Amino acid sequence: xxxxxxxxxxxxxxxxxxxxxxxxxxxxxxxxxxxxxxxxxxxxxxxxxxxxxxxxxxxxxxxxxxxxxxxxxxxxxxxxxxxxxxxxxxxxxxxxxxxxxxxxxxxxxxxxxxxxxxxxxxxxxxxxxxxxxxxxxxx
Amino acid sequence: xxxxxxxxxxxxxxxxxxxxxxxxxxxxxxxxxxxxxxxxxxxxxxxxxxxxxxxxxxxxxxxxxxxxxxxxxxxxxxxxxxxxxxxxxxxxxxxxxxxxxxxxxxxxxxxxxxxxxxxxxxxxxxxxxxxxxxxxxxxxxxxxxxxxxxxxxxxxxxxxxx
Amino acid sequence: xxxxxxxxxxxxxxxxxxxxxxxxxxxxxxxxxxxxxxxxxxxxxxxxxxxxxxxxxxxxxxxxxxxxxxxxxxxxxxxxxxxxxxxxxxxxxxxxxxxxxxxxxxxxxxxxxxxxxxxxxxxxxxxxxxxxxxxxxxxxxxxxxxxxxxxxxxxxxxxxxxxxxxxxxxxxxxxxxxxxxxxxxxxxxxxxxxxxxxxxxxxxxxxxxxxxxxxxxxxxxxxxxxxxxxxxxxxxxxxxxxxxxxxxxxxxxxxxxxxxxxxxxxxxxxxxxxxxxxxxxxxxxxxxxxxxxxxxxxxxxxxx
Numbered sequence: 001x002x003x004x005x006x007x008x009x010x011x012x013x014x015x016x017x018x019x020x021x022x023x024x025x026x027x028x029x030x031x032x033x034x035x036x037x038x039x040x041x042x043x044x045x046x047x048x049x050x051x052x053x054x055x056x057x058x059x060x061x062x063x064x065x066x067x068x069x070x071x072x073x074x075x076x077x078x079x080x081x082x083x084x085x086x087x088x089x090x091x092x093x094x095x096x097x098x099x100x101x102x103x104x105x106x107x108x109x110x111x112x113x114x115x116x117x118x119x120x121x122x123x124x125x126x127x128x129x130x131x132x133x134x135x136x137x138x139x
Numbered sequence: 140x141x142x143x144x145x146x147x148x149x150x151x152x153x154x155x156x157x158x159x160x161x162x163x164x165x166x167x168x169x170x171x172x173x174x175x176x177x178x179x180x181x182x183x184x185x186x187x188x189x190x191x192x193x194x195x196x197x198x199x200x201x202x203x204x205x206x207x208x209x210x211x212x213x214x215x216x217x218x219x220x221x222x223x224x225x226x227x228x229x230x231x232x233x234x235x236x237x238x239x240x241x242x243x244x245x246x247x248x249x250x251x252x253x254x255x256x257x258x259x260x261x262x263x264x265x266x267x268x269x270x271x272x273x274x275x276x277x278x279x280x281x282x283x284x285x286x287x288x289x290x291x292x293x294x295x296x297x298x299x300x301x
Numbered sequence: 302x303x304x305x306x307x308x309x310x311x312x313x314x315x316x317x318x319x320x321x322x323x324x325x326x327x328x329x330x331x332x333x334x335x336x337x338x339x340x341x342x343x344x345x346x347x348x349x350x351x352x353x354x355x356x357x358x359x360x361x362x363x364x365x366x367x368x369x370x371x372x373x374x375x376x377x378x379x380x381x382x383x384x385x386x387x388x389x390x391x392x393x394x395x396x397x398x399x400x401x402x403x404x405x406x407x408x409x410x411x412x413x414x415x416x417x418x419x420x421x422x423x424x425x426x427x428x429x430x431x432x433x434x435x436x437x438x439x440x441x442x443x444x445x446x447x448x449x450x451x452x453x454x455x456x457x458x459x460x461x462x463x464x465x466x467x468x469x470x471x472x473x474x475x476x477x478x479x480x481x482x483x484x485x486x487x488x489x490x491x492x493x494x495x496x497x498x499x500x501x502x503x504x505x506x507x508x509x510x511x512x513x514x515x516x517x518x519x520x521x522x523x524x525x526x527x528x529x530x531x532x533x534x535x536x537x538x539x540x541x542x543x544x545x546x547x548x549x550x551x552x553x554x555x556x557x558x559x560x561x562x563x564x565x566x567x568x569x570x571x572x573x574x575x576x577x578x579x580x581x582x583x584x585x586x587x588x589x590x591x592x593x594x595x596x597x598x599x600x601x602x603x604x605x
Contacts (some may be wrong), residue, residue, distance in 0.1 A: 044500050072187030109507040112465040118500040192475025
């Protein structure tokens with residue numbers, strides 16, 4: 001018991017010493033395995049092109065298809081979900097793992113046709129936190 | 140001069156049980172071209188357009204032996220990971236249904252063939268166990284194996300061929 | 302920056318202008334700051350005397366577009382670019398001598414065979430070498446020639462618009478551009494759209510992300526979209542002028558505090574308004590007659 005006590009004391013002494021001698025800066029690490037992406041599906045309606053109505057399940061389908069085209073079965077197995085979807089302007093927030101960012105983004109870029117209509121995905125923002133995304137989304 | 144780095148796969152073809160060939164030789168529809176095509180198809184299935192595009196450069200079969208059913212596949216370093224994962228999904232070459240077994244992966248074709256020689260010797264012993272041989276035959280085999288061992292230590296034959 | 306928006310003469314000049322204005326408007330919306338309108342000239346149009354190089358396209362931006370730019374707090378420039386498909390040294394000769402080609406801001410060349418590629422890399426003064434990456438390359442690229450071109454300050458172009466639609470084109474683009482990035486040591490590459498339709502345009506961050514597929518590391522991707530294009534433009538300016546360097550003039554008040562030593566070093570009167578400051582401040586050296594020579598100029602002199 002006494003031995004143990006001695007140890008504790010030593011430790012405490014050390015701690016005090018370090019505190020007085022140097023000021024240690026600590027940084028809180030926020031590790032978020034998810035990334036969020038704010039995407040719009042653009043049919044070019046401002047330019048006179050015509051689009052088709054897209055609901056949320058179709059939106060997911062489009063992305064999955066383009067993933068499968070570019071990255072095959074590996075791409076099709078990428079997990080992502082649509083957190084929010086607004087059908088009016090086809091804008092959505094996607095949530096996915098950080099490691100899949102490059103694959104997902106590049107397959108979104110490569111997607112150029114939906115149901116025979118020309119289209120393009122416009123990536124508005126990519127961020128690590130949901131709060132950042134939703135603020136812009138509701139504007 | 141910057142070296143272009145390659146990776147060499149040593150792959151064995153294992154025919155499915157129903158189509159095991161009688162004489163140890165594979166079906167004639169399995170040749171270098173058909174192997175390459177089916178591997179590329181499986182890369183396309185697994186990794187899509189990106190996989191095919193990335194592996195397209197320098198994607199060839201360097202050696203194919205239909206008697207021992209072994210081939211050496213060359214891929215550039217980097218995208219060889221994609222090929223490695225796709226090799227196990229090859230089901231059919233030509234009209235034969237089969238599976239592929241990756242024996243070795245190396246940076247030079249020489250070390251690939253070195254491994255192949257050792258592997259073949261092991262296989263030979265397995266095969267010979269099932270046969271009853273006369274004393275004369277045994278001596279002949281022993282002699283030829285000794286010869287090949289000398290060749291390995293000299294490594295002259297390998298250099299000449301590749 | 303996007304240095305390749307293709308303009309085709311469809312249904313007369315009016316229709317063309319309308320479409321190109323649409324494209325420029327889209328580019329502004331996507332956040333581009335510099336855009337080059339590309340005119341492609343076939344090799345046969347440059348043979349002999351019947352030289353048919355059109356005048357560089359001019360686009361008048363309305364107030365509406367400029368207001369949009371100003372809101373974003375950016376500047377917007379439209380450049381012109383001429384791309385020549387050449388398969389013969391004779392055509393190259395005509396191209397370098399024609400006065401119309403000099404009117405363009407950027408000059409690009411698309412070589413069709415190995416001999417002409419060697420000629421372009423070694424002798425010609427162009428800014429961009431573009432290869433048709435969407436189909437199989439007609440010749441094998443050699444490290445020597447590619448290296449020669451990159452030491453002379455030329456840039457190789459990767460276009461992403463052809464691979465948006467066709468699957469085979471996509472595969473070829475990925476494999477060819479992987480070869481190209483390996484040969485150029487991942488520098489001297491620009492990524493541009495090469496789009497003939499409005500909807501083929503993608504934003505610059507999308508383009509930078511696509512660079513990752515072409516085996517470029519992340520920082521080089523950004524370079525390929527932004528800073529390398531800037532280099533192309535300054536290279537193009539220096540090519541056109543009789544001198545061999547580029548100087549940028551600015552008022553003394555605009556100098557950053559870190560570069561104030563230039564004033565003392567040049568023994569300039571501080572009351573005088575004009576002082577010469579170069580674009581690359583880190584590589585400035587001063588000669589006896591108080592003129593500032595950029596590194597680019599030195600390099601060129603050594604070469605010539």
